[in-house]
Amino acid sequence: xxxxxxxxxxxxxxxxxxxxxxxxxxxxxxxxxxxxxxxxxxxxxxxxxxxxxxxxxxxxxxxxxxxxxxxxxxxxxxxxxxxxxxxxxxxxxxxxxxxxxxxxxxxxxxxxxxxxxxxxxxxxxxxxxxxxxxxxxxxxxxxxxxxxxxxxxxxxxxxxxxxxxxxxxxxxxxxxxxxxxxxxxxxxxxxxxxxxxxxxxxxxxxxxxxxxxxxxxxxxxxxxxxxxxxxxxxxxxxxxxxxxxxxxxxxxxxxxxxxxxxxxxxxxxxxxxxxxxxxxxxxxxxxxxxxxxxxxxxxxxxxxxxxxxxxxxxxxxxxxxxxxxxxxxxxxxxxxxxxxxxxxxxxxxxxxxxxxxxxxxxxxxxxxxxxxxxxxxxxxxxxxxxxxxxxxxxxxxxxxxxxxxxxxxxxxxxxxxxxxxxxxxxxxxxxxxxxxxxxxxxxxxxxxxxxxxxxxxxxxxxxxxxxxxxxxxxxxxxxxxxxxxxxxxxxxxxxxxxxxxxxxxxxxxxxxxxxxxxxxxxxxxxxxxxxxxxxxxxxxxxxxxxxxxxxxxxxxxxxxxxxxxxxxxxxxxxx
Amino acid sequence: xxxxxxxxxxxxxxxxxxxxxxxxxxxxxxxxxxxxxxxxxxxxxxxxxxxxxxxxxxxxxxxxxxxxxxxxxxxxxxxxxxxxxxxxxxxxxxxxxxxxxxxxxxxxxxxxxxxxxxxxxxxxxxxxxxxxxxxxxxxxxxxxxxxxxxxxxxxxxxxxxxxxxxxxxxxxxxxxxxxxxxxxxxxxxxxxxxxxxxxxxxxxxxxxxxxxxxxxxxxxxxxxxxxxxxxxxxxxxxxxxxxxxxxxxxxxxxxxxxxxxxxxxxxxxxxxxxxxxxxxxxxxxxxxxxxxxxxxxxxxxxxxxxxxxxxxxxxxxxxxxxxxxxxxxxxxxxxxxxxxxxxxxxxxxxxxxxxxxxxxxxxxxxxxxxxxxxx
Numbered sequence: 001x002x003x004x005x006x007x008x009x010x011x012x013x014x015x016x017x018x019x020x021x022x023x024x025x026x027x028x029x030x031x032x033x034x035x036x037x038x039x040x041x042x043x044x045x046x047x048x049x050x051x052x053x054x055x056x057x058x059x060x061x062x063x064x065x066x067x068x069x070x071x072x073x074x075x076x077x078x079x080x081x082x083x084x085x086x087x088x089x090x091x092x093x094x095x096x097x098x099x100x101x102x103x104x105x106x107x108x109x110x111x112x113x114x115x116x117x118x119x120x121x122x123x124x125x126x127x128x129x130x131x132x133x134x135x136x137x138x139x140x141x142x143x144x145x146x147x148x149x150x151x152x153x154x155x156x157x158x159x160x161x162x163x164x165x166x167x168x169x170x171x172x173x174x175x176x177x178x179x180x181x182x183x184x185x186x187x188x189x190x191x192x193x194x195x196x197x198x199x200x201x202x203x204x205x206x207x208x209x210x211x212x213x214x215x216x217x218x219x220x221x222x223x224x225x226x227x228x229x230x231x232x233x234x235x236x237x238x239x240x241x242x243x244x245x246x247x248x249x250x251x252x253x254x255x256x257x258x259x260x261x262x263x264x265x266x267x268x269x270x271x272x273x274x275x276x277x278x279x280x281x282x283x284x285x286x287x288x289x290x291x292x293x294x295x296x297x298x299x300x301x302x303x304x305x306x307x308x309x310x311x312x313x314x315x316x317x318x319x320x321x322x323x324x325x326x327x328x329x330x331x332x333x334x335x336x337x338x339x340x341x342x343x344x345x346x347x348x349x350x351x352x353x354x355x356x357x358x359x360x361x362x363x364x365x366x367x368x369x370x371x372x373x374x375x376x377x378x379x380x381x382x383x384x385x386x387x388x389x390x391x392x393x394x395x396x397x398x399x400x401x402x403x404x405x406x407x408x409x410x411x412x413x414x415x416x417x418x419x420x421x422x423x424x425x426x427x428x429x430x431x432x433x434x435x436x437x438x439x440x441x442x443x444x445x446x447x448x449x450x451x452x453x454x455x456x457x458x459x460x461x462x463x464x465x466x467x468x469x470x471x472x473x474x475x476x477x478x479x480x481x482x483x484x485x486x487x488x489x490x491x492x493x494x495x496x497x498x499x500x501x502x503x504x505x506x507x508x509x510x511x512x513x514x515x516x517x518x519x520x521x522x523x524x525x526x527x528x529x530x531x532x533x534x535x536x537x538x539x540x541x542x543x544x545x546x547x548x549x550x551x552x553x554x555x556x557x558x559x560x561x562x563x564x565x566x567x568x569x570x571x572x573x574x575x
Numbered sequence: 576x577x578x579x580x581x582x583x584x585x586x587x588x589x590x591x592x593x594x595x596x597x598x599x600x601x602x603x604x605x606x607x608x609x610x611x612x613x614x615x616x617x618x619x620x621x622x623x624x625x626x627x628x629x630x631x632x633x634x635x636x637x638x639x640x641x642x643x644x645x646x647x648x649x650x651x652x653x654x655x656x657x658x659x660x661x662x663x664x665x666x667x668x669x670x671x672x673x674x675x676x677x678x679x680x681x682x683x684x685x686x687x688x689x690x691x692x693x694x695x696x697x698x699x700x701x702x703x704x705x706x707x708x709x710x711x712x713x714x715x716x717x718x719x720x721x722x723x724x725x726x727x728x729x730x731x732x733x734x735x736x737x738x739x740x741x742x743x744x745x746x747x748x749x750x751x752x753x754x755x756x757x758x759x760x761x762x763x764x765x766x767x768x769x770x771x772x773x774x775x776x777x778x779x780x781x782x783x784x785x786x787x788x789x790x791x792x793x794x795x796x797x798x799x800x801x802x803x804x805x806x807x808x809x810x811x812x813x814x815x816x817x818x819x820x821x822x823x824x825x826x827x828x829x830x831x832x833x834x835x836x837x838x839x840x841x842x843x844x845x846x847x848x849x850x851x852x853x854x855x856x857x858x859x860x861x862x863x864x865x866x867x868x869x870x871x872x873x874x875x876x877x878x879x880x881x882x883x884x885x886x887x888x889x890x891x892x893x894x895x896x897x898x899x900x901x902x903x904x905x906x907x908x909x910x911x912x913x914x915x916x917x918x919x920x921x922x923x924x925x926x927x928x929x930x931x932x933x934x935x936x937x938x939x940x941x942x943x944x945x946x947x948x949x950x
Contacts, residue, residue: 052949055791056791057787057790057791057948057949058948058949059948077793077795080791080792080793081793083791085787085788085791085792086788087784087787087788087791089783089784089787090784091784091785091787091788092785092788093589093593093785094783095592095593095596095597096589096592096593096596100588100589100592103585103588104585104586104588104589105792106585107581107582107584107585107586107588108582108585108586108792108793108794109792109793110578110581110582110793112576112581136596152788162791
């Protein structure tokens with residue numbers, strides 16, 4: 001079978017002021033027709049650069065790219081009619097309506113008459129955008145924008161569909177729909193005799209697992225290029241689960257990471273999941289304070305971590321957090337909270353309490369009322385009824401002192417891009433009122449603790465996403481708050497950085513910091529001690545992740561993921 | 576319809592929809608010319624009306640009252656009849672008046688004796704602003720000459736004739752500087768709106784990320800640039816039409832030349848400015864920097880070096896050569912000629928040629944820098 005696209009020794013160097021960056025380093029890969037090829041890797045691995053080369057948008061520093069037999073360096077125009085490309089940033093015109101955007105792409109691809117109308121109608125139906133054709137693209141929700149982007153890319157029945165992280169910032173239900181749309185269009189293409197190959201860049205490993213083949217990039221190099229099964233095979237017998245009492249888990253993670261033969265340790269529900277080195281025996285459960293060690297079937301993510309760790313072994317650190325219990329009283333108390341905007345009830349009778357050192361998640365789709373609840377807790381919005389107390393105080397009326405005990409990390413990168421990492425930290429230290437003597441040590445400590453020393457004098461805007469998010473967290477923690485609010489903290493961050501981030505949050509919680517997280521991202525929910533699932537302004541259920549999964553377990557789906565649980569609960573509510 | 580035409584149609588339609596929905600483009604095209612023309616047209620008048628002057632008449636007589644009458648009749652002067660030299664001096668010192676005209680004690684006597692004729696009068700002028708000083712001198716001399724001519728005519732009749740100089744002001748018979756300045760302001764307006772319109776739009780596509788999906792589509796670079804140039808050309812011509820209407824109907828400047836010739840001239844200049852804006856925004860890819868560059872590269876040369884305000888012929892020789900590189904120069908010359916003189920082809924053609932060269936070079940440069948790549 002001839003490949004759809006092929007990269008041969010493809011290298012790309014970005015020249016920079018402080019030295020050039022090797023974004024791609026001698027990539028050789030083939031893209032097969034008729035299947036989905038996943039492109040995965042940490043942030044800055046070169047996923048976007050690789051896709052841009054396939055779209056003919058960059059000139060290789062070395063090597064070549066061929067799509068449908070056309071050399072993309074000098075004959076990209078010949079391939080463009082057969083390529084559908086969806087850039088990572090929304091590439092459509094926000095001031096044009098859904099129909100007008102589709103019309104523009106139809107014109108650009110020379111679709112006309114019946115074919116044009118039929119195709120537009122079909123895609124509008126598939127994407128569920130048919131009722132919104134007159135709405136301006138800028139007024140669509142995140143998920144709908146991505147569906148419109150996908151529809152525009154699919155319009156001309158491309159032979160090669162390039163999708164650059166389409167599911168970032170999209171809620172789980174919309175994410176599933178994106179997959180459904182692409183898979184359906186592939187089937188349709190196949191039945192009409194013209195196969196469509198898809199290249200899907202993603203930082204979600206459950207998505208990578210669904211691909212026919214996975215291209216794993218790391219620092220611009222190909223680490224592996226194989227079907228997902230090949231990632232799993234070497235992991236057999238190397239993944240185990242240790243059941244632990246709740247108070248022990250966070251300490252156990254730190255201990256486990258220092259053990260020889262343990263590559264990776266992760267808190268999951270009421271247990272600890274360990275990935276072992278090749279040929280290593282499972283550690284004794286007693287060493288970790290647990291009762292039992294059990295081998296479990298590996299997941300794709302284990303194989304992914306295994307290969308990344310082999311490429312870049314992490315340092316084994318040994319800072320052991322103390323053991324604490326969350327028993328000593330509620331730190332955040334929300335009772336019968338209601339917020340109306342006119343006739344619309346954004347938050348409808350929401351209640352929960354969070355104890356000291358607990359990581360609590362507010363989970364729900366876009367528009368469920370998470371942000372509104374969050375703002376009322378921060379004292380930025382007045383409740384219509386009910387109360388929201390943080391450390392016994394209402395932040396709407398409390399003095400600045402009460403607010404000084406709170407750290408906040410916004411979803412959007414809210415630091416100053418024009419300032420360096422160090423200058424940003426200095427600014428936030430001043431803004432939080434740290435005096436001259438406290439400021440210096442706090443900044444030095446933050447740079448060291450968050451491993452930002454190497455980039456201390458780089459502009460914040462030039463950092464990759466994972467580092468930006470680390471810097472945001474460092475800034476939010478400068479004044480050593482007792483309570484930490486995180487708004488979708490690791491949305492779009494790759495698995496490697498996401499784990500490191502949550503390891504830090506776990507350490508903080510172990511030291512007694514109370515953490516409240518909002519998210520529509522199921523992977524983040526797994527790290528929480530307890531979750532409140534919110535939909536349409538109401539709390540559907542509050543429980544531990546393990547209990548939530550157990551709730552929707554059925555004979556057909558014995559081991560559901562949190563995402564399954566979430567969708568089942570939300571759909572059960574709607575029914 | 577060929578695929579290329581269809582792509583162009585789609586792109587033009589997109590630009591039009593964006594213009595209609597985004598007030599900033601319409602504001603640049605129609606509000607900016609309006610404001611610039613009104614401010615510059617009314618504020619930038621080079622002739623001063625009612626300049627204040629003190630007059631000291633040391634001994635009144637029939638002759639001096641003739642002078643007084645002539646001064647009072649001048650629309651450019653507003654005379655303060657000072658009681659003494661000291662009072663006049665004080666008014667000058669305090670800035671109440673810009674000059675002092677003194678008619679001496681012996682003015683009437685000297686005037687009566689033909690061998691001593693004409694009699695002396697002294698004009699003292701506040702020359703801190705030399706330009707105004709020169710204007711004042713001109714107006715007083717003018718008033719004086721008018722009166723003297725009347726006197727001379729009377730005497731010439733009685734004495735049997737003599738030469739009389741008659742002056743005619745061509746092209747601007749009323750000597751209104753508005754007639755000369757406003758067409759120049761049109762050049763400033765068109766430089767700014769044209770460049771600003773396009774400087775922002777391409778940079779915006781880069782900033783919003785839409786350029787990336789356009790570059791990966793079958794649309795060629797010439798189509799992307801062409802659709803933008805074409806759409807904004809129509810908008811820019813609308814802006815030009817508005818400017819001409821304001822010039823003719825608000826400022827009462829008569830258009831002596833043909834509308835067709837003016838349209839053609841404006842079209843050439845507009846292509847240049849639009850292409851210049853595209854060039855800037857393609858290179859900077861940032862709306863803020865593009866807007867700043869557009870201002871600097873159009874305002875300064877258009878005001879200083881185009882001949883709109885400052886006579887090119889009186890600049891140092893090397894600077895005169897520099898002005899040949901400023902396309903606004905050709906446009907100012909052509910527009911002023913069309914408004915004040917008419918279709919003088921011997922003047923228009925060289926300037927149109929200059930504009931055509933500038934336009935084609937800039938379009939070529941823009942196409943050269945807009946390659947289909949992100950890097």
